[in-house]
Amino acid sequence: MTEKDFISTNLDTSILKEGKYTWKTPSNIALVKYWGKKKNQIPENTSISFTLDACFTLTTLEFSKKQNEKGSFEIYFEGEKKDEFKPKVATFFERIKGYCPFLTEYDFVIKSRNSFPHSSGIASSASGMSALALCVMSIERLISTEMIDDYFYKKASFLARLGSGSACRSIKGSIVVWGDHKEIKDSSNLFGVEFSSEVHSNFKNFHDTILLVDEGEKQVSSTVGHQLMYNHPYAQERFKQAEENISKIKEILKSGDLKAFTNIVESEALTLHSMMMTSKPYFILMKPNTLKIINKIWEFRKETNLNLCFTLDAGANVHLLYPENEKEEVSEFVINELIQFCQNNHYICDRVGLGAKLLN
Numbered sequence: 001m002t003e004k005d006f007i008s009t010n011l012d013t014s015i016l017k018e019g020k021y022t023w024k025t026p027s028n029i030a031l032v033k034y035w036g037k038k039k040n041q042i043p044e045n046t047s048i049s050f051t052l053d054a055c056f057t058l059t060t061l062e063f064s065k066k067q068n069e070k071g072s073f074e075i076y077f078e079g080e081k082k083d084e085f086k087p088k089v090a091t092f093f094e095r096i097k098g099y100c101p102f103l104t105e106y107d108f109v110i111k112s113r114n115s116f117p118h119s120s121g122i123a124s125s126a127s128g129m130s131a132l133a134l135c136v137m138s139i140e141r142l143i144s145t146e147m148i149d150d151y152f153y154k155k156a157s158f159l160a161r162l163g164s165g166s167a168c169r170s171i172k173g174s175i176v177v178w179g180d181h182k183e184i185k186d187s188s189n190l191f192g193v194e195f196s197s198e199v200h201s202n203f204k205n206f207h208d209t210i211l212l213v214d215e216g217e218k219q220v221s222s223t224v225g226h227q228l229m230y231n232h233p234y235a236q237e238r239f240k241q242a243e244e245n246i247s248k249i250k251e252i253l254k255s256g257d258l259k260a261f262t263n264i265v266e267s268e269a270l271t272l273h274s275m276m277m278t279s280k281p282y283f284i285l286m287k288p289n290t291l292k293i294i295n296k297i298w299e300f301r302k303e304t305n306l307n308l309c310f311t312l313d314a315g316a317n318v319h320l321l322y323p324e325n326e327k328e329e330v331s332e333f334v335i336n337e338l339i340q341f342c343q344n345n346h347y348i349c350d351r352v353g354l355g356a357k358l359l360n
């Protein structure tokens with residue numbers, strides 16, 4: 001598919017005066033990371049993620065035929081009017097309006113909330129943008145003569161990508177690939193696709209316990225971080241390595257080799273942060289407690305031979321990934337040894353989920 005396939009035509013807005021849609025969309029955690037992009041949110045390399053379940057955004061989009069020429073929108077977050085969120089959403093609407101021209105005919109009220117604390121350091125842009133994209137697609141479906149599910153979800157992912165790259169992986173579950181990769185069937189730079197190859201039962205019901213090391217706002221946004229990959233001395237090697245890691249993880253997901261999984265996933269997390277530490281200007285998003293947790297995990301693995309591994313987002317929080325049959329031992333380890341490193345002892349128990357859900 002090309003970008004042109006996502007430009008909607010022949011829509012009849014005369015039948016639709018007002019309405020509202022609510023979508024619940026999950027966050028996701030990348031196993032092979034996206035870090036570096038081309039124009040229009042096209043990724044420099046393929047990425048793959050687990051869709052989460054407990055960390056989600058719930059968004060209602062109310063729409064009514066616009067009152068004046070200009071059109072308007074309001075945003076409420078957790079019950080409060082949030083004008084500071086407007087620029088990001090305005091940019092999103094601006095980017096997608098060429099693909100969804102009907103948007104210019106309505107006024108909107110967006111009401112949103114997250115299941116995780118707003119200041120937890122968990123990126124809410126993935127779940128937030130995917131929720132909004134799905135609400136927009138629900139309107140488009142209503143005024144289209146026909147739309148098959150496949151197109152609905154592909155275009156939702158395509159639109160979400162224009163809001164925040166990784167958001168395109170927050171539509172479907174439970175494993176999603178984004179980026180054109182020769183070994184992944186139907187993969188695309190334009191939208192995320194469900195990983196359709198065989199997945200070993202070891203990866204079913206996989207857990208992600210998120211240790212909230214630093215609940216504050218990030219010092220460097222991912223937008224700036226992506227830009228710093230432009231003149232990065234190691235960028236080309238990194239993009240190549242990510243493509244190779246996708247090929248490797250595809251085999252690992254099939255074979256169920258948890259040791260090999262740990263190797264790739266932890267290396268990807270540390271490589272992401274090495275890119276930050278070696279860009280110009282350089283920066284560090286990990287905190288001392290991030291490293292303490294990593295060392296504890298390595299000790300724990302040596303002692304127990306279990307398969308607990310970690311990954312990191314663009315922040316200090318640590319995601320603990322482990323299979324269902326090790327959850328008792330890991331839970332004990334988290335409570336006894338790791339929560340002392342979390343801010344206010346906060347952590348979130350999440351697991352791999354099934355993707356976004358329409359609530360009305």
Ligand code: PMV
Nearest residue numbers: 030033034164165166222314
């Ligand atoms: O979607 P963005 O622009 O916020 O970038 C997200 C980048 C990482 O979370 C660090 C990696 C990833 O693939 O999710």
